[in-house]
Amino acid sequence: MKIGIIVHSQTGHTLLVGGRIREKLQSDGHEVTLKRFHNTETPEGPQKPENIKLDHIPDANGYDALIFGAWVQAFNLCPGFTLYLKQIPDFDTNNVSCFLTEQFPYKWMGGSLALSKMKKQLTAKGAEIQASGVINWSNKKREQQIDALVDRFSSQYQT
Secondary structure, X not given: OEEEEEEEOOOXXXXXXXXXXXXXXXXXXXXXXXXEEOXXXXXXXXXXXXXXXXXXXXXXXXXXXXXXXXXXXXXXXXXXXXXXXXXXXXXXXXXXXXXXXXXXXXXHHOHHHHHHHHHHHHHHOOOEEEEEEEEEOOOOOHHHHHHHHHHHHHHOOXX
């Protein structure tokens, strides 16, 4: 299966999780491409989509399945991901999974709301969400959260 992983990552946390997912899926025999985009500028104060510029817009078409990753900012979905989705066409696959990283130790501290918004935006692009999750970066069980997410995502593509 040809799987695309597209992550919006500023600090590298989301990219690290995307890389772990890629490694597992490749070891399972899938053809996996990991693409990262990020903001080229970080203006002072809360980021709004109209003030953000992305370094590039990764193509999300041509895959049998897609996995998207982004981060939680100010208890919400980072606006750069919203901007990205506004600039791409609808997906040519509906097999989509998604995840978020957040600094806080518990997903109820913004992750749950941000994930709900992410799913809604992806569904508007034609996605059927297969799996999702939130990684809480300052949680003592972060590594277990990542392992569980990787296992959950890889189980979606077992042949």
